[in-house]
Amino acid sequence: MKNILKITIVVAFLFSLSSCWGDKSKPNYQYMPDMYKSVGYETYTENPNFSNGMTSQLPVEGTIARGDVPYEYENTNEGYDAAKLDLKNPLELTEANLDNGKKMFDIYCISCHGKAGAGDGVLVQREKILGIPNYKDRDITEGSIYHVIMHGRNTMGSHSSQLTTKERWQVTMYVQQLRTELLK
Numbered sequence: 545m546k547n548i549l550k551i552t553i554v555v556a557f558l559f560s561l562s563s564c565w566g567d568k569s570k571p572n573y574q575y576m577p578d579m580y581k582s583v584g585y586e587t588y589t590e591n592p593n594f595s596n597g598m599t600s601q602l603p604v605e606g607t608i609a610r611g612d613v614p615y616e617y618e619n620t621n622e623g624y625d626a627a628k629l630d631l632k633n634p635l636e637l638t639e640a641n642l643d644n645g646k647k648m649f650d651i652y653c654i655s656c657h658g659k660a661g662a663g664d665g666v667l668v669q670r671e672k673i674l675g676i677p678n679y680k681d682r683d684i685t686e687g688s689i690y691h692v693i694m695h696g697r698n699t700m701g702s703h704s705s706q707l708t709t710k711e712r713w714q715v716t717m718y719v720q721q722l723r724t725e726l727l728k
Contacts, residue, residue, distance in 0.1 A: 588600055623695075624695075624697070627687040632686060633686045634674030634713065640669065644715055645716070645719075648718075651703075653715065657679070661719060663676035673699060684719075
């Protein structure tokens with residue numbers, strides 16, 4: 545019995561020493577190589593792992609993509625009119641909201657609408673874009689301003705991808721303040 549124990553210890557010791565020998569630049573044996581190198585499927589190819597056979601799966605019903613906020617008003621004239629009448633700013637009128645609204649306005653809007661919202665931005669002065677309205681000449685509400693930021697209107701494109709929901713409402717708040725100052 546003592547001899548078997550000694551032989552087992554010697555074999556284990558030799559086996560552990562043998563693991564140190566060999567070429568260090570080459571990898572050792574891999575057990576379960578599929579764990580190291582998985583089978584890659586192209587996005588739109590067939591895939592036997594799913595019941596519908598598609599690699600690219602549809603999102604779960606009822607889910608919303610990250611950063612995508614549902615907006616129930618369509619990009620139509622009827623949607624614009626409905627937003628103009630019904631949509632209200634959920635944010636409280638605070639100095640912090642107005643300050644951030646001004647910052648976002650200065651980044652995204654000032655080049656066309658101008659510093660005071662008179663439609664005299666740099667791009668209008670250089671005649672790159674024409675027909676930018678003066679805020680005092682338009683019958684706008686917080687709902688219509690938000691809707692235009694979301695979907696765009698006429699030559700203005702959508703800014704929904706550049707601004708978060710909160711920032712859109714802050715810009716809306718600031719545009720209303722500019723309009724009030726222009727109407728004085």
